[in-house]
Amino acid sequence: MNEKALPLPETGSVRPVALSFQDRLAAQLPKLVLAPTVIVTLVAVYGYMIWTGLLSFTSSRILPSWKFIGTAQYSKLMENDRWGVSVENLIIFGGLFILVCLVLGVLMAILLDQKIRAEGALRTIYLYPMAISFIVTGTAWKWLLNPGLGLQKTIRDWGFESFTFDWLVNPDMVVYCLVIAAVWQSSGFVMALFLAGLRGVDQEMIKAAQLDGASMPMIYRRIILPSLKPVFFSAFVILSHIAIKSFDLVAALTGGGPGYSSDLPAIFMYQHAFTRGQMGLGAASAMVMLGGVLAILVPYLYSELRSKKNG
């Protein structure tokens, strides 16, 4: 894998003594083509990460100042009640969002995999929310969940007078509204991942098990689902990635409210760094977010690389 993919044809045992400038340029062409991207990545990914890391150790407020104050911003962050709420929300939101998406995704994929007529149309319907921006999703669900005119009123008008569904304005429940909207948006995608995985399961093995008299639920539990482990794994990584980066949905659906009861770290970071003139604190929160992503990602990449080497 690490060798040159295409060794240049040998023209004889003796190498040409001097390459012309043009030949040398041609030999370097692949590197030259890649160079701009490498430079941009070095600066705009790694350089900026370091830059933000440095900022998080300074007392920067509205403008960056390079007065280093050690880890004071981090201790300030840990003592910040609002940050505490946003991290707690992320754990609730992320945990439920991932769990429900995985369960729904697997279930729908299995149901769709029963040689269903109109499978294509159903798949299209389950997946279309993924094409929509989280801002649109948030706007739509803000309208549906609004207690005054939305679902609550609709169901009351149908005769269930005492029906109450006011999660959107209830500080204790508002984070579950985020879960509902996010699951609506992303579960179809998880379904598509699992459906692709199901189609890849070895049919011979299933036939053999059927001949041995195993029931379908048993086959799913013992053979099919275990073979989908990699899909579970990558779905988990993608969903947790979506959860940690969640910003648009909160901005559109709740704006972080009521109060700051539905804040997530991404909102906290944006507000402190860009609207409240707390650049140092915002940078520190961004670094903590990066740490969270790495904590999930590094084991994933490690196991991916290892399985590739073994395979």
Add this chain to the structure above:
Amino acid sequence: MVKPQKTLNQQLLRYGLYVLLGVAALVYLLPLWVMLLTSLKDVEEIRNGTLLSLPGTINFDAWSKAWSGACTGSTCDGIAPFFANSFRIVIPAVLISTLVGSLNGYVLSLWKFRGSEILFGAMLVGCFIPFQVILLPMARMLAMLGLANTVTGLVLVHITYGIAFTTLFFRNFYVGLPKELISAARLDGAGFFFIFRRVVLPLSTPIIVVCVIWQFTQIWNDFLFGVVFSGAQTQPVTVALNNLVNTSFGGKEYNVDMAAALIAALPTLLVYVLAGKYFVRGLTAGAVKG
């Protein structure tokens, strides 16, 4: 082989399955349906009816107000100008990031050199970092370059952080091309760009479609970069929509909100309906292989 006769039990199970799948489909369609109904009602009908009650007369007043008259923060020209902004951002960003991605992918698959795998891995990190970690430096950098609050600045940001994905798409596609094709061309003395243009590009149509759709959806739907790096005049449509919904003078006009949301969603929905197959392929390729 004789088709086994289905028992009554199995048939009931089959019906149950269809009912379940149908109900699920309705649940997924419900928000879109309610948005559409709401956007066609007037404020009075919204107040007196339920989410699912049909509008008495279909009127597009809310749509025209959302398009050209609703207030989005500082101005009251509807979301039309911002809809145009989104296209001015999306088109160059998609074209350039796709072009650069295809060249990168070509190098990283068919012209590998010592260390190119490591460079590829290093690039991929760009797919995964939470963007919060680059926002502050990027804002400073754009200000230094005089590109703060400009469309050009946003285009550059989207290209910068889109390249990792486009490179991944093309690299994974080109790795699957038969090596003999390229080595034969090289033996004939064909150069780097000649092979790219004449041999590789003509084979790339499917992956170009996947990549363009992916980038289009990502950039059109972006909100974070839009809200951080754009100015009042250069906002993309997602930012304008959010401002429109959260601008509150006087009574809330939910019909206008819903019409604006539908307008903002229309381009990506259209792409999805027309090219859903490629959309899904992009999602799973970007996801599973990433």
